[in-house]
Amino acid sequence: MGVRGNWIYFAVIIVVIGVIIIGLYVFRSYYSSSIQAGEENIDVSIRIQGKKMFPDTLRVTQGSNVTLKITSDVEAVLHIHGAYNIEISLTPSRISNATFKAIYPGRHIIALHIDHDELEVGALEVIPR
Ligand SMILES: [Cu+2]
Numbered sequence: 365m366g367v368r369g370n371w372i373y374f375a376v377i378i379v380v381i382g383v384i385i386i387g388l389y390v391f392r393s394y395y396s397s398s399i400q401a402g403e404e405n406i407d408v409s410i411r412i413q414g415k416k417m418f419p420d421t422l423r424v425t426q427g428s429n430v431t432l433k434i435t436s437d438v439e440a441v442l443h444i445h446g447a448y449n450i451e452i453s454l455t456p457s458r459i460s461n462a463t464f465k466a467i468y469p470g471r472h473i474i475a476l477h478i479d480h481d482e483l484e485v486g487a488l489e490v491i492p493r
Contacts, residue, residue: 404428412436412454412485415476420486422474424466426493434460438478444488446472466490 406428411418412435424430434442436454444450447468454460469492476483 405431407431407433410434410442412438412440412442412476415478415483415485417442417474417476417485421489422486423489423491426466426469426490428466430464430466432460432462434462436460441477443475443477443482444472445475446470448472448488451477 404425404427406424408422408424408430410422410432414437422430422432432452434452434454435458436442437456438454439456440454442452442454442460448464450462450464452460452462466488469490472488472490473484474486474488476485
């Protein structure tokens with residue numbers, strides 16, 4: 365192998381090392397972002413009192429796993445409208461739980477269904493990542 369052959373050999377090694385480094389970076393950023401998304405578990409405590417919701421705005425980051433813990437002074441159904449379309453039955457003196465992944469960004473109206481009435485009591489705001 366002459367001087368020219370050594371040079372090509374050297375260039376190939378540099379390219380291979382470069383590909384490995386780039387590959388590691390891509391893998392690492394992909395891996396860490398997926399871990400971050402799975403790690404975000406948010407518990408939100410909500411109180412329904414006097415046909416109102418406290419707090420009236422629930423703000424979470426897109427991708428979080430959200431657990432709602434709801435107490436209510438009235439027998440009702442809490443309904444998260446729009447893409448989520450989640451209905452949670454509420455019973456006085458009991459904590460009702462609902463868990464969902466906040467995949468859809470934007471503002472989603474939350475209503476309280478009592479008998480045949482539907483009252484808008486707040487909103488779920490999912491902030492895009
Ligand atoms: Cu509704």
